Structures are given as C-alpha cells and as structure tokens.
Amino acid sequence: MKSGLPPFQVLLERHSEDVWRTLRAMVGTQAAEDCFQETFLAALRAYPRLRADSAPRAWLLTIAHNKAIDHIRRSARERSSEGVESAGEDPAAPDDAVWSAVAALAPRQRAAVALRYIGDLSHREIAAAIGCSEEASRRSLHDGLETLRGLL
Amino acid sequence: MNDPITRVLRAPAPQARAAARRFADRAAAEHSADLAYTTVASPLGELLLVASARGLAQMHYLDDALEAALQTIAAKRSPRIVESPAALDPWRRELDEYFSGARRRFEAALDWESMTAFQRAVLRATVAIPYGETSTYSGVASAAGSAHAQRAAGNALGANPLAIIIPCHRVLRLGGAFGGYTGGLDRKHYLLELEAGLSPP
Numbered sequence: 001m002k003s004g005l006p007p008f009q010v011l012l013e014r015h016s017e018d019v020w021r022t023l024r025a026m027v028g029t030q031a032a033e034d035c036f037q038e039t040f041l042a043a044l045r046a047y048p049r050l051r052a053d054s055a056p057r058a059w060l061l062t063i064a065h066n067k068a069i070d071h072i073r074r075s076a077r078e079r080s081s082e083g084v085e086s087a088g089e090d091p092a093a094p095d096d097a098v099w100s101a102v103a104a105l106a107p108r109q110r111a112a113v114a115l116r117y118i119g120d121l122s123h124r125e126i127a128a129a130i131g132c133s134e135e136a137s138r139r140s141l142h143d144g145l146e147t148l149r150g151l152l
Numbered sequence: 153m154n155d156p157i158t159r160v161l162r163a164p165a166p167q168a169r170a171a172a173r174r175f176a177d178r179a180a181a182e183h184s185a186d187l188a189y190t191t192v193a194s195p196l197g198e199l200l201l202v203a204s205a206r207g208l209a210q211m212h213y214l215d216d217a218l219e220a221a222l223q224t225i226a227a228k229r230s231p232r233i234v235e236s237p238a239a240l241d242p243w244r245r246e247l248d249e250y251f252s253g254a255r256r257r258f259e260a261a262l263d264w265e266s267m268t269a270f271q272r273a274v275l276r277a278t279v280a281i282p283y284g285e286t287s288t289y290s291g292v293a294s295a296a297g298s299a300h301a302q303r304a305a306g307n308a309l310g311a312n313p314l315a316i317i318i319p320c321h322r323v324l325r326l327g328g329a330f331g332g333y334t335g336g337l338d339r340k341h342y343l344l345e346l347e348a349g350l351s352p353p
Binding site (some may be wrong): 004005006007008009012013014017019020021024025029032034036037040041044045047048095098099101102113114115118125148152 | 178185
C-alpha cells in the first residue's frame with residue numbers, strides 16, 4: 001500500500017527493451033528470455049520496498065545483471081561437466097563478429113560495457129550493480145573496450 | 153565508442169515486447185502481481201477492469217486517462233499491477249453477455265475486501281435487487297440495516313468500485329426520480345432500458 005510508486009506495468013513497458021538488450025549482450029539471445037522473466041519476477045517481488053525516489057532503470061538493470069551473472073555461472077558449471085553450449089548469440093545475425101567479440105569478454109567486462117552503452121548508467125551505478133569499486137568498474141569498462149577493439 | 157559496437161549493442165530488440173506480455177500474463181495468473189487490469193470496449197464506452205486474487209476488484213468507466221486511473225489504483229491498493237487481458241477474461245465474457253441481453257446475473261468472483269463494512273452491506277443489498285427491477289436509496293439503506301442512513305447509502309453507492317456489476321443503476325430516488333450516477337445519467341438510463349428489455353437509445 002505504498003504511495004508514490006508508479007504502476008509496475010509502467011516500468012515493464014518503459015524498460016523492457018533495455019533490460020532485454022542488456023541481457024542479450026550478457027548471455028546471448030537464447031538465454032535472454034529466461035533471464036528476462038527472472039529479472040522482472042524478482043523486480044515485481046521486491047517492488048513495494050523500492051524507494052519512490054530511486055532510479056527504477058538502474059535498479060532493474062542491476063537485477064538483470066545479477067540474473068545474467070547467475071546464468072553465466074550456472075552454464076559455466078554445466079559446460080565443465082558436459083562440455084556443451086555456445087555463448088548463445090544468433091548465428092544467423094549479420095552482426096556476428098561483434099556478438100562473438102562481446103561473448104568473448106570476461107563477464108565483468110561484458111557487464112560494464114553493457115551497463116554503460118546499453119543502460120547508460122553512470123560509473124557509480126555500474127560499480128554498485130557489479131558490486132565493485134568505481135575504480136574497478138572504470139577499469140573493466142576500459143579493458144572491455146580495448147579487448148573489443150582488438151578483436152574487431 | 154561510436155562505431156559498429158554501440159550500434160549492435162543498441163540494436164532494436166523487438167522480442168522484448170512479447171517477452172513483457174508473457175511476463176505480465178504469467179505474473180497475473182500466478183498472482184505474483186497483486187492486481188491485473190485490462191480495458192474493454194462496451195456500448196457505454198471503454199471500461200477499466202481490475203482483478204485481484206480474490207476476484208474483480210474494480211470496474212470503472214474510463215472517461216479519463218488510463219495512466220491517471222492506474223496511478224490512483226497503485227497508490228490506493230498496490231503498485232504491483234500489470235496489464236493482462238487474459239486474467240480478466242471471465243468478467244469480460246459475462247459483460248459481453250450482459251450487454252447482448254443474454255445474461256441477467258454476474259457470477260464470476262468479486263473482491264469485496266477494500267470496502268468498509270457499511271459500504272459492503274449497502275452494495276450487497278444492491279446486488280440483491282433483481283434484474284429489470286429498481287429500488288430506492290431508503291430501500292437499500294433499510295436492506296443494509298440502517299433505514300435512516302439514506303444519505304450514507306447514497307455515498308456508498310456513489311463510491312461503488314464495481315459499476316454495472318454491482319447494479320447501483322437500479323437505485324432510484326423515492327417517487328421514481330432518477331437520482332445520480334457516477335458514470336452520468338445517460339448511462340444509467342441505457343442500463344435500465346437494457347434491463348427492461350427495451351432497445352436502448
């Protein structure tokens with residue numbers, strides 16, 4: 001019964017595309033759907049506790065980041081036991097080279113690049129989302145970009 | 153970072169819209185959302201339907217902007233509200249049948265929770281007025297157990313959260329004068345004619 005928060009549907013409509021894009025960059029198109037559903041379900045559950053003056057976009061992208069990291073860890077475990085699964089990008093997409101390069105980044109670099117260039121988050125928000133210092137998130141972003149440029 | 157990298161990262165994601173719809177439908181069906189809503193076209197204009205896990209919680213004539221109506225519901229009841237036409241199907245079906253003259257009673261579950269005890273008593277007495285008949289403010293007040301509380305009964309009817317379904321349009325002033333109606337008297341007139349078996353204006 002909290003006043004001031006917009007209807008959840010508004011967040012869903014306003015931010016679903018950026019959440020999807022961020023997840024696509026972090027886990028690939030295939031896994032993005034599951035992570036997307038998990039992200040919004042977790043957000044919906046926690047929503048009444050969100051402060052009305054906080055930025056819902058950074059909050060949602062932080063949750064999306066966490067779900068993506070969970071997925072990456074899970075599939076790394078599965079890969080080491082079963083030896084399967086590609087990074088998950090759509091092999092038919094014309095922008096293959098970029099997606100392969102992004103998929104080749106270390107997860108933290110991938111997260112920094114996605115949150116910065118898809119999410120437009122500040123360095124402070126990125127650091128909070130990833131759970132590291134601002135300095136470390138700047139370094140991840142920088143290293144990620146260097147690696148991408150090198151790969152392309 | 154100008155270049156192809158940003159362009160690719162930010163490429164449109166048309167799948168997001170369908171994924172959002174799937175999310176909302178599931179959140180409504182599993183009640184991880186407290187409320188689900190949809191809008192429905194009717195002979196009396198667009199209606200906003202809102203359901204909780206208990207049943208239909210609100211139905212209003214949508215004469216103002218949807219955004220404002222939803223904002224009010226979010227503040228008063230819960231911000232955990234999503235759009236899910238499927239979740240409102242049972243009531244939408246009954247409404248269609250009602251407007252076509254094929255239904256005289258609404259049967260799908262209603263949510264009485266947000267009402268005060270007095271309002272609930274008045275509105276339950278209102279539901280008991282048969283299709284095609286009318287009562288008066290004092291009639292409803294006595295049926296609710298407070299014969300002298302006509303004015304309070306009028307207020308309770310004016311705040312009816314379930315227009316049409318709780319038939320406050322069947323309540324008239326003593327002597328047959330029309331009384332008021334939150335949705336406007338034209339609509340009250342339309343509903344009474346429909347229920348009298350006359351072709352509505």
